Amino acid sequence: MEKHWLYQAGMPRKLWTAGAAVLAVTVLVELFVSLHPHFHSARLFAFHALYGFASCALMILLARFLGMLIKRRDDYYDD
């Protein structure tokens, strides 16, 4: 079976590069758009980018920690 082009070698690197470019654009465009944040702390440059990343990282960490406590085999209730 021939591999789809998305699964070919070298693709992950290209996708990461493209993704990084898009991320850079969404941050840099802030230089040209006047933002009107209502709250003080949101005036920081790239606040939403940093906040989005940090809050998600925190949620993943929290889920991982909680997972250690509450994860069970998926046939746990089957008996």
Add this chain to the structure above:
Amino acid sequence: MTDWLHPGLMIMLAGLFSPLVRGPLRTALLLGVPLIALIGICLGHAGAEHSFSFLNYELQPVRLDKLGRLFAIIFCVMTFAGALFCYRQAGKGELATAYVYAGSAVGVTLAGDLITLFVFWEIMAIASTLVIWSGGMQNSRGAGMRYVLIHLLGGVILMTGIVAYARETGSIQFAAMAADHFSTWFILAGFLLNAGAPPLSAWLPDAYPEASFSGMVFLSAFTTKAAVYVLLRGFPGTELLVYLGLIMIFYGIIYALLENDMRRILAYSIVNQVGFMVCGAGMGTELALNGAAAHAFTHIIYKALLLMSAGSVLYMTGKRKCTELGGLFQSMPLTAACGIIGALSISAFPLTSGFVSKSMLTQASVDDHLFVIWLLLQAASAGVFLHAGIKFPWFVFFQADSGLRPADPPLNMRAAMIFFAFLCIFIGVAPGYFYELLPYGVHYAPYSADHVVTQLQLLLFSGLAFFVMLPWMQRTLTISLDFDWFYRRLGPSLWRRLVFCWGRSNASLGRSLQAYYTRISMFGRLAFSVTIGQYVALVIVVFMVVLVIFQWLAQSA
């Protein structure tokens, strides 16, 4: 048209008659009636009311105002699309009960008094249980039983509240009330149970994924959104709802991140999304209430779309665990594309429906200067992209190739997905028409350069977090313990231990307890020796008789 036939009853009757006809007539009945009901609701002038006396009370089965109409409209649209998705594939019993379920949800949104509301509320509980049982999956029976017990408990709580309320105030009119009394607390608790609020949120991810590939599409739409509707009408501005909503939001995200079953991910995500709406109901300003109602409307569409996409995968592959899926975009391009549109909408990407509805909720927190709430809602928006926006499409359609090559599903299933994908984009691109439907006047423009840029930053960097931390997100063959552990594990094991201890201390008591216990379980087995199909048929007949009597009463009044 609402003058001579209740739109909800019409949908229920269509469902009940559908098993009796076949061929084009059945198709016309199933697809036509929700549309006729929709037209009736749209044409009925706002403020229309119909009432009749029952015992000493004035019942009002139809009260048409903007809030109720918004929900009734989306319930009819959902019924049509849900039927289109599965009228050739789903079992007759399942579709019949799904229509009773949908019709009773419409009945809830139009009910002007608490008694009518309660009757439709309970029909909704029973009909949705039958939808779950019709699933015929390995765990459908047990999950449906737990589901119905929880909802009957909710029904009793609600009824207690309504009876007390009627005694205290002498009125059964369903209008805004304050949670400051025994009666209103009970009513609020009954409503919240159906919304999936903590601590009893676990019924939702426990039961819904055990319905069939099509049953869950219907289930995702009605119970929780009808609960949002009654909260918006009954308890706007109740501060407690803000905090409960926030708990639901983060509960949904964290549990969905841990989950392996693709439809259970989406079930947790329902709790998460309803959390946004409950939070909006709690903030209580016009913008917040508009936002919550709008979000319920768009959520029904994109969540159904996501579940149609997941349902198609389940229908074509028979698999539901992320660990067994992957790479399906190659052979199911349309299902993947529609799933991605649903995922972008739920994440509130610009140009999708979620963007124009959820933004109103965040804006409401800004207008009220609620900084902490705003921060939490922003984090939650990022988290939605994480658990539903990327996780679902990534693990089902991409990631490592599973080698599965199922085709896209049959034509009618594809058509339903395209219809809802179109609505997601249409509402996102041209929100003006949609805003017209909202209960209060809208003075809000979602598309400003400022808002689009900040939203894109928030979402795309949330995506970055997902891929950077992907090794920690790899799926495992596990489930996560939840509140249902108390009634699925702790309760039964305590009971067994109690019987054992009594048996040792008092032989005769122990023997009779043991015998009683055996008899109950035997009765349980006996009860289930009647097939679920026969149960469904029996309930359908009873429903039909009750409906005809009700319609006759309403006519002759």
